[in-house]
Amino acid sequence: MAAANNDSLVLETPSEVVDARPGSRLMWPVEFVASVLLVAVVGLLLIGVVSRYVLSLPIVWIDEAASISFLWLAMLGAAIAIDRNEHLRLTLFLGLMPERARAFVSTLALVIVAAVLMALIMPAVEYVEEEWYVTSAALNIPMSFRASALVVGLVLMFALAVGHAVRESTLPNLAGAVALVAAFGLLGWHFSPFFLSLGYLNILIFLVCVVALCLLAGVPIAFCFGMGTIAFILFSTHVPVIVLIGRIDEGMSSLILLSVPVFVLLGCVLDATGMGKAIVEFMASLLGHVKAGMSYVLLGSLFLVSGISGSKVSDMATVAPALFPEMKRRGHKPREMIALLATGAAMADTVPPSIVLIVLGSVAGVSIAGLFTSGFVIAMVLLVVLAVLARIKAARENMEGVRRAPLAVVGKALVVAAPALVLPFLIRGAVGGGVATATEVSTIAVLYAIVIGIVLYGGISLRKFYSMLVETAALSGAILLILGTASAMAWALTQTGFANQLAGYMTNLPGGWFSFMLVSIVVFLVLGCVLEGLPAIVLMAPIMFPIAARLGINDIHYSMVVVTAMNIGLMAPPIGIGFYIACKIGDVSPDEAMSAIWPYLGALVVGLLLIAAIPALSTAYL
Helix, strand or coil: CCCCCCCCCCCCCCCCCCCHHHHHHHHHHHHHHHHHHHHHHHHHHHHHHHHHCCCCCCCCHHHHHHHHHHHHHHHHCCCCCCCCCCCCCCCCCCCHHCCHHHHHHHHHHHHHHHHHHHHHHHHHHHHHHCCCCCCCCCCECCCCHHHHHHHHHHHHHHHHHHHHHHHEEEEEHHHHHHHHHHHHHHHHHHHHHHHHCCHHHHHHHHHHHEEEEEHHCCCHHHHHHHHHHHHHHHHCCCCHHHHHHHHHHHHCHHHHHHHHHEEEEHHHHHHCCHHHHHHHHHHHHHHCCCHHHHHHHHHHHHHHHHHHCCCCHHHHHHHEEEEEEEECCCCHHHHHHHHHHHHHHHCCCCCCCCHHHHHHHHHHHHCCCHHHHHHHHHHHHHHHHHHHHHHHHHHHHCCEEECCHHHHHHHHHHHHHHHHHHHHHHHHHHHHHHCCCHHEEEEEEHHHHHHHHHHHCCCCHHHHHHHHHHHHHHHHHHHHHHHHHHHHHHHHHCCCHHHHHHHHHHHHCCHHHHHHHHHHHHHHHHHHHHHHHHHHHHHHHHHHHHHHCCCCCCCCHHHHHHHHHHHHCCCCCCCCHHHHHHHHHCCCHHHHHHHHHHHHHHHHHHHHHHHHHHHHCHHHHC
């Protein structure tokens, strides 16, 4: 993952050392509460699993209590991410600006974040007041106790954003940025009668151009969506902003999404205990002696490790350090290794427990069990096409001194890796077989990983475990805030009626369903480059999935196509965010790796076209 301030070309993510900012010390009570809430969520879900499956006595209030804790965790985590500068944002274009312009645009991004938060605070207070008259079904308490998390989180984030802006900016830059944002607001208010008459053009102005400009300026993705949607609602409709608060709440609050922080925590446990490394070492002992063997090991390890962590960044960070030294010794060029690492991670993102699949299931109403079962098969298809290309590329590999590992060595590696190898198959089998939900399985997997990690893989210190809880809260908050604001933006888009007109046009494309599939591939390739997976899914799923259903396309088949296309876009330079993360992990210049990745992306595109053209690859095993 990339440090927030060290590389202007990458998406900011949270696994680096936290900035030693003055504000960070003041955040420790918030971090502590968020950590307690995360433990509470996992504990409540575990109690629910035991009561339901072991004691056959379901506890009816568990889901409500977990949901309340979850929203508080998400909002406090989002505030922690503001403090740590860990909200996901595109910094590619900032890095291309002169230093003076970059300083001003960075200040402008902070002011935009503060403006979005300020615009949402009072509507959130109204939303809490309205929720006081709604009582929860099981706990019989006002829902304001839950909705108050939105106000607390927004106020905390606003204070932190203002603090960052004041602390990190010069006075002229800060004054200029505030004046620019204020001028935008005044012009929008003044010309609102004109915007009201433009109809669908407002979608282009606010939901495309404003969002795109914010994205180019390095505004965190969640706040790009927030700014575009708020401007659209305020200046071109008569809808009150309080409606957006309800959409944000709904976008963050699906019970399926409870598994997101739990799987993020699982990825942290995987990294801390070395379970992923054990899997890599077993694969190396099994296949390392054959031509292209280390490439096969890298791909196979990504495939297996992704079944534990649910995070492609965690996958790459686990696999690359263990394999790259030996691959270099055998003559693999660093740029080729990065290309294989990046595209292998794209391949593995359909392997359960993919967080993208979980979010897709929540947003589009697609069976999580079906997505997990199909995702495993689709990843196998992509694995095969990458392995074939890797074998072709390995024609001149230096195999001097390479020997088959003795059976005793393979057996020992298998014994060490076996407890870790069980976990991905446990997750896939339980969810895919309908034994338990993704949320229930995630909690069991975390408990299993922690116990096995402590007993067999060296354990986790309390200090390390606490830092993992805080890191999980921050990343989960950043992810869930994106989902909330993207849901609000998707709702605004669908309410215009544009989605229905688009559906009519797409349904009548020449070539029928396959033409629509090709258009979908292009759309999600582009969105994958720019937005990363989760926001693209939340934005487009409400529009595209009904069209696919109208054309008779199976929802699982369509899901596999769009997720694969999105993952390829994520790794496609010069904009694809995941490509730069892979370069950072492998310590290779993006300029050097860029020329090598195209054949691998081409192989993935071949696999994608096969998946799109042959529905049985996605549906035969359901």
